[in-house]
Amino acid sequence: MxxxxxxxxxxxxxxxxxxxxxxxxxxxxxxxxxxxxxxxxxxAANHITDAIAQALTDTSSHGYLLFHGTKDFRQAAADWYSKKFAVSVDPETEVLPLIGSQEGTAHLPLAVLNPGDFALLLDPGYPSHSGGVYLASGQIYPMPLRAENGFLPVLEEVPSTVLAQAKMMVLSYPHNPTTAIAPLSFFQKAVAFCQQHNLVLVHDFPYLDLVFAENIAPSIFQADREKTVSIEFFTLSKSYNMGGFRIGFAIGNPALIKALRQVKAAIDFNQYRGILNGAIAALSGPQxxxxxxxxxxxxxxxxxxxxxxxxxxxxxxxxxxxxxxxxxxxxxxxxxxxxxxxxxxxxxxxxxxxxxxxxxxxxxxxxxxxxxxxxxxxxxxxxxxxxxx
Structure with a gap:
């Protein structure tokens, strides 16, 4: 073969x-x-697992769940985000349920890259970011993260020849594996850079709540409030101990959400409604x-x-x-x-x-x-x- x-x-x-x-x-x-x-x-907290358990006896939840059946979850995600970051979100056009944030970062390159296009990725970085680019037959330009730079990429180091073929840049802060936090000023610089070079700005954001002392983890949309070039991925795996339930979501530019939704529709349906109910309980319930x-x-x-x-x-x-x-x-x-x-x-x-x-x-x-x-x-x-x- x-x-x-x-x-x-x-x-x-x-x-x-x-x-x-x-x-x-x-x-x-x-x-x-x-x-x-x-x-x-x-x-996971009891109010989360209780919400999931209560759905099990509802036989109407046992079938396929299409996009419009996820409305309550998308509304809960939009409300949670707006409350946390003071940025408005349209649950109809700017939210997409995902099977964890890894689904989003792995599948988005299929919607953005043509074969041979470059993606700018953090190095070191999370392996699924590069895996998605390879599956889309794209090329990777690694942006080095060095301790002396606070483990932030130096955007000015990206060659113009790479930028001419680049379609997306992937960031992820708080960062796995270096644990670094990017300040809002860096995100503002990254947004301007992507706007200038016509790049999609992807921000993988699974550790937003796991910050210590007085540290704050900003959202990319505090720098791109109009959602001009950006999409951000969340998961309930870390904050809410729901890794095995495989539930996350994307918030972003409506055109990017639509494109990722098209890829998702060709690959899978949504999760079991009971899991979405648990996620709603997590996002809207006690923290x-x-x-x-x-x-x-x-x-x-x-x-x-x-x-x-x-x-x-x-x-x-x-x-x-x-x-x-x-x-x-x-x-x-x-x-x-x-x-x-x-x-x-x-x-x-x-x-x-x-x-x-x-x-x-x-x-x-x-x-x-x-x-x-x-x-x-x-x-x-x-x-x-x-x-x-």
Whole structure:
């Protein structure tokens, strides 16, 4: 059999390699402490799961759900957004339900790119951003994120020859994996840049609520209030612990929403109405569980960083997200994949190698704060034994 060339860039995946390494560690009898995946161990709130459960006995909810059947959810999303960011949203033309934000970032390139067009992506960045471009037969121009620039791209570095073929730019702040927050001033600059070069501005926004201290995560539409070039993707996976329910939505320029809706209509229907009911309860109901999540993650962050500091691994305190982005010590500073593979093989502690997020992620590893503090401290003990045998 012969397969499409667009699959070639997708054949190698360091996270699949890490999955094999974890399986091998378990088979050897090691207890695996998995800090490689951003899947929180916290449950969805009762008022969310109750709303889903109540739909199960309603047999009218058991069939296909088309766009117009999602009206209540789209209204709840628009109301939630308007309340949070003071930007008006039309639920009919500017909101689209999604199976998580990853569906949006992976499928939008099919609506925007022609074969050979460039997409400007953050490097390091979330893997589905590049995957969607490859599936659309586009080209990627990586925008390096460096610590000295606050992990923000330098837009002036993008070559004019690339811009002549570029159709979209993808941002995502608070950022996975670096944990950086982009200030509103940067978004204003990015909007002006995309307007000048006729680019679609995509903002993946899953960690908007997971910010610490006095930090604020702005929306792209606080910089592009008229929604001239932008689309923003949200998920209920992080804020509301609904990762397994696969529910998110897009808000954006009506033409972009319409184009993404056309792609979605060719691929799938919407989720079960009960899940949408749960999402409505999440967005419109009490937000105490969101605040609780942030407090729990802040405690885990502080515990983990203090434990790393005690063994001599100094890392900066992240202002947001559920991750620690740590520069590797010598002699591992240029081989994050080998470090991650050897670490899980010897200790059972699994981390995400920075190289899995792009060329400029090399030299780092990402720790996900997805376990209770005592387990995180146990993981650091294993790391210490590996680094200093």
């Amino acid at each position: 012969q397969f499409a060339k667009r699959l070639e860039p997708l054949q190698h995946n360091v996270f699949a390699d890490m999955d094999q390494a974890k399986a091998k560690a378990r088979a050897s009898g090691l207890e695996v402490i998995d800090l490689s995946l951003g899947s929180l161990d916290l449950p 105490d569980n969101v605040k609780s999540n942030v407090a729990i993650l802040r405690d885990r962050r502080d515990t983990f960083i203090q434990a790393l500091n005690r063994i001599g691994w100094e890392v900066p305190t992240p202002p947001a997200t559920m991750y620690i982005w740590a520069k590797l010590p010598e002699p591992w500073a240029s081989d994050s994949l080998t470090f991650a593979a050897k670490l899980v093989e010897n200790t059972g502690v699994a981390v995400a190698p920075g190289a899995g997020f792009g060329k400029f992620g090399e030299g780092y590893v990402r720790f996900a704060l997805v376990h209770q503090p005592q387990i995180l401290e146990k993981a650091v003990i294993g790391i210490s034994k590996f680094l200093y045998p």
